[in-house]
């Protein structure tokens with residue numbers, strides 16, 4: 198669910214206009230059908246032989262002066278590296294012949310009578326695409342949602358959104374299979390593993406347990422305890438205790454036990470580990486409050502992860518810094534993922550031990566206690582830090598530093614600040630999309646869909662996984678919660694999205 202960002206051509210129409218070695222594909226960026234076809238092209242084109250360009254007057258004049266706006270809006274145009282121009286069905290056949298899996302379609306599609314049939318079918322779709330694809334899955338700024346709603350009571354929106362989905366359905370399924378294979382591979386490679394980094398200063402202990410293991414396989418979230426300079430951070434849940442005990446046989450030096458926040462997979466062994474090692478427990482004041490007593494978990498989470506015991510005395514409250522073996526870490530409050538979240542930051546080594554305060558740039562299925570507005574503020578705070586290594590609580594390390602060795606799927610070669618900035622941009626975009634949606638009085642379901650226009654970011658790529666998470670968590674973790682996470686109040690008096698849906702309401706202000 199958190200693969201590295203997929204290059205999004207639909208969002209970067211300006212890329213390499215002048216690349217004459219590539220087939221330049223001119224498509225209507227306002228049309229859901231055209232966008233879906235671009236998704237297909239992207240999936241087929243492993244060698245980057247094509248460049249997809251959304252039509253604009255500037256693009257057309259840069260690519261080829263023979264191209265006319267009206268003609269290009271009417272049908273697909275392809276300009277070959279040799280400067281030939283193909284339009285409509287002939288353009289489709291030209292593109293199909295570029296890739297091994299569609300080569301036959303390209304070859305046959307150019308011959309009589311298939312060529313004539315192809316042109317006829319293409320002509321029919323091209324003539325009718327405006328009535329099929331009216332508003333681009335909610336990202337549309339051309340067709341006014343007000344007007345669309347008046348005319349068709351959101352029928353146009355859904356027909357367009359579903360059309361984009363149906364055209365991409367084989368791709369969605371394929372992406373789901375690939376993501377599942379990738380998750381399984383990462384799980385297998387981290388099973389009972391330990392990752393020693395920075396000459397032993399940083400160690401990631403991967404935690405397992407028969408039932409907890411379903412989470413990394415199905416959702417891609419690994420369970421870890423991070424050891425940093427004598428501090429054990431987030432020692433897992435009771436169902437991961439045996440796995441943690443296995444790691445402790447090597448007797449790593451542990452002088453303090455710290456929790457970043459009171460979620461069940463992080464706080465189930467605080468007192469246990471403290472008793473075992475003699476290292477005192479440190480938690481924030483709010484985390485201590487959440488842990489005494491620990492609220493009763495929904496049964497699915499209790500069954501799979503395990504209900505943590507209440508926090509017992511003695512424990513210490515975290516201050517602004519916490520001493521380590523060789524220095525100290527700053528303790529920075531970072532509410533958002535949940536209200537009590539803190540991160541630990543080593544300014545000397547430029548390491549951020551982020552817990553769940555990051556969760557990838559595009560995390561679309563938050564838990565019900567996420568407050569995205571608070572998260573935005575926390576991320577802005579993190580942007581002020583100098584970060585070279587960002588260690589997440591669920592097994593991902595973002596860094597460009599060469600003293601951290603490669604570990605595909607775990608070590609992500611990305612500048613941590615760029616990753617945080619990307620998340621900030623995404624959350625700001627979502628905030629705007631959701632605010633506009635509520636202002637326009639759109640139903641919650643439509644706002645949710647409008648936050649995931651198919652052609653943008655990883656909407657279709659992660660769609661199957663996100664929906665699987667929704668289903669298996671019985672709605673606790675979902676794209677719907679993402680919308681809701683922007684409209685929380687401190688008292689949390691708002692109805693849940695499900696309650697809103699059940700009562701048929703649309704406005705949860």
Ligand SMILES: [Zn+2]
Pocket residue numbers: 458460534553
């Ligand atoms: Zn968490």
